[in-house]
Amino acid sequence: MKLYSWGAAPNPRRVLIYMAEKGIEIPVAEAGGGAQLTDDYLARYDGRIVPMLELDDGTQIGEAMAICRYLEEAYPAPPLFGVNRRDRAMVDMWERRAETEGFAGVAEVFRNSTPAFAGRGLPGFAEPIEQIPALVERGRKRLARFYGRIERQLADNRFIAGSRFSVADITALCIVDFATKGAKVGLPEDHTNARSWHAEVSARPSIAG
Amino acid sequence: MKLYSWGAAPNPRRVLIYMAEKGIEIPVAEAGGGAQLTDDYLARYDGRIVPMLELDDGTQIGEAMAICRYLEEAYPAPPLFGVNRRDRAMVDMWERRAETEGFAGVAEVFRNSTPAFAGRGLPGFAEPIEQIPALVERGRKRLARFYGRIERQLADNRFIAGSRFSVADITALCIVDFATKGAKVGLPEDHTNARSWHAEVSARPSIAG
Numbered sequence: 001m002k003l004y005s006w007g008a009a010p011n012p013r014r015v016l017i018y019m020a021e022k023g024i025e026i027p028v029a030e031a032g033g034g035a036q037l038t039d040d041y042l043a044r045y046d047g048r049i050v051p052m053l054e055l056d057d058g059t060q061i062g063e064a065m066a067i068c069r070y071l072e073e074a075y076p077a078p079p080l081f082g083v084n085r086r087d088r089a090m091v092d093m094w095e096r097r098a099e100t101e102g103f104a105g106v107a108e109v110f111r112n113s114t115p116a117f118a119g120r121g122l123p124g125f126a127e128p129i130e131q132i133p134a135l136v137e138r139g140r141k142r143l144a145r146f147y148g149r150i151e152r153q154l155a156d157n158r159f160i161a162g163s164r165f166s167v168a169d170i171t172a173l174c175i176v177d178f179a180t181k182g183a184k185v186g187l188p189e190d191h192t193n194a195r196s197w198h199a200e201v202s203a204r205p206s207i208a209g
Numbered sequence: 210m211k212l213y214s215w216g217a218a219p220n221p222r223r224v225l226i227y228m229a230e231k232g233i234e235i236p237v238a239e240a241g242g243g244a245q246l247t248d249d250y251l252a253r254y255d256g257r258i259v260p261m262l263e264l265d266d267g268t269q270i271g272e273a274m275a276i277c278r279y280l281e282e283a284y285p286a287p288p289l290f291g292v293n294r295r296d297r298a299m300v301d302m303w304e305r306r307a308e309t310e311g312f313a314g315v316a317e318v319f320r321n322s323t324p325a326f327a328g329r330g331l332p333g334f335a336e337p338i339e340q341i342p343a344l345v346e347r348g349r350k351r352l353a354r355f356y357g358r359i360e361r362q363l364a365d366n367r368f369i370a371g372s373r374f375s376v377a378d379i380t381a382l383c384i385v386d387f388a389t390k391g392a393k394v395g396l397p398e399d400h401t402n403a404r405s406w407h408a409e410v411s412a413r414p415s416i417a418g
Contacts, residue, residue, distance in 0.1 A: 046358075055295075061298045062302050062306065063301070067298075069298065069301055070295075070301075073297070085279065086264075086279075089270045089275055089278065092272070092275040092279075093270055093271050093272045096272040100272075104313070122351065124310075125354065127350075129347065132341060132344065134341045135341065135344070141338065142331065145333070
């Protein structure tokens with residue numbers, strides 16, 4: 001197996017944190033060169049995004065959470081997708097919610113406002129995709145809504161999906177860090193529950209390094 | 210348990226088709242009235258979208274695929290999330306790919322071009338979200354890319370994730386039908402593999418009714 005990653009990009013980071021939580025060691029190949037994926041990688045994987053896990057038989061698994069779930073079956077401890085049926089549903093719901101609300105929001109801000117991504121308003125396209133400036137403001141609204149939701153959720157829960165650390169925390173953390181650094185939209189000062197959660201999870205060995 | 214749905218909306222449709230494939234009978238409540246979700250529903254569920262599965266203890270499970278996965282544990286036959294580790298990864302990857310590429314694309318076209326959705330450019334918001342006309346064209350590009358991918362995938366595979374019908378087919382079918390009816394972007398004539406697949410899955414009793 002080999003995992004293809006790209007510098008500090010947020011999607012492969014989800015898989016790398018997941019692996020560190022489990023103590024999983026898989027060779028990691030760098031798929032990027034500067035601000036682009038390399039031609040070699042783009043020729044290898046028609047998904048044209050990272051991360052991608054390539055199995056020894058050549059099977060390519062894309063999508064960060066599909067990769068983590070694939071690994072979960074071989075490395076069940078500690079469980080990061082929930083511990084019982086209801087809990088697994090909460091993890092899956094919050095992880096997907098983080099992806100469709102939070103990740104989509106920060107990606108809209110980042111991709112449509114970053115000069116180095118001019119002509120690359122969407123990932124994965126070979127053809128130019130122009131930036132849409134109006135999406136920067138809309139992306140901020142999506143992100144703000146997601147921040148509000150996790151703030152309320154974390155008032156009664158230590159972690160995003162309940163009482164245990166899970167992949168939902170990993171996705172949410174990567175969103176917050178990407179938004180803070182890449183889109184200049186950090187957690188608001190008054191989101192005290194979310195800020196405490198962020199400080200706690202950031203101190204985990206898998207994340208603090 | 211009760212499932213909240215909304216007319217012919219594509220996301221709850223994924224769950225309804227899934228239930229029909231399994232023969233699962235759960236009471237379904239209508240959460241919409243005309244072109245809006247009802248005030249009762251919006252007060253009940255702060256996610257402000259459909260579908261939502263409410264358990265007897267009040268637990269609310271949102272996100273179509275989190276609901277289906279929750280049901281899968283109680284109703285494992287026939288398996289719709291894959292039959293072995295590699296197969297499960299392919300189903301999860303293609304289902305997520307369909308959601309992030311196909312669904313996002315058709316939603317951008319539909320939400321930003323449909324007059325009845327003026328001020329509702331994104332689902333789930335209480336505040337107005339203005340339509341962004343430039344997203345209609347970008348959404349078409351995303352959708353075209355997704356169509357191209359399933360066309361290539363279906364050249365060698367009977368179903369979206371391989372040789373068996375799965376939730377990836379359900380999501381892809383709902384995207385194609387929503388795009389055809391709601392966004393006037395059907396499968397291109399020359400996408401013969403995808404068109405054959407669409408005809409085959411549309412004839413299933415769970416879909417043809």
